[in-house]
Amino acid sequence: xxxxxxxxxxxxxxxxxxxxxxxxxxxxxxxxxxxxxxxxxxxxxxxxxxxxxxxxxxxxxxxxxxxxxxxxxxxxxxxxxxxxxxxxxxxxxxxxxxxxxxxxxxxxxxxxxxxxxxxxxxxxxxx
Numbered sequence: 001x002x003x004x005x006x007x008x009x010x011x012x013x014x015x016x017x018x019x020x021x022x023x024x025x026x027x028x029x030x031x032x033x034x035x036x037x038x039x040x041x042x043x044x045x046x047x048x049x050x051x052x053x054x055x056x057x058x059x060x061x062x063x064x065x066x067x068x069x070x071x072x073x074x075x076x077x078x079x080x081x082x083x084x085x086x087x088x089x090x091x092x093x094x095x096x097x098x099x100x101x102x103x104x105x106x107x108x109x110x111x112x113x114x115x116x117x118x119x120x121x122x123x124x125x126x127x
Contacts, residue, residue, distance in 0.1 A: 007047075010052060013052070015117055018117035018118070019039065038051065063122065066125060073097065076124060087114055098112045099112040103126055110125060
């Protein structure tokens with residue numbers, strides 16, 4: 001049914017200029033104008049996330065975008081050096097960097113969370 005669809009994901013922001021600056025300047029992703037005041041964040045291996053303005057934006061309470069990486073420690077260090085704060089969650093066994101070390105415990109990938117300027121939750125996880 002959707003085999004030939006050029007699907008994409010979307011999320012809202014209450015400040016598109018700040019979102020664009022974050023995705024381009026901090027995360028190093030290409031961002032394009034998508035018409036109608038929207039922006040399209042180009043993902044590293046294809047696909048895109050459309051970000052649209054919403055005055056009454058409320059960020060989701062769950063992860064909306066995940067970035068698998070080869071070296072989670074290096075990426076977390078680089079994000080923190082660029083001013084990103086890693087999120088901490090009660091009850092999660094996070095280390096001093098904010099990383100849950102699931103891989104060593106055989107319980108999934110190592111993962112850490114952070115937010116974009118609109119409060120949307122993103123993660124970096126071991127590939």
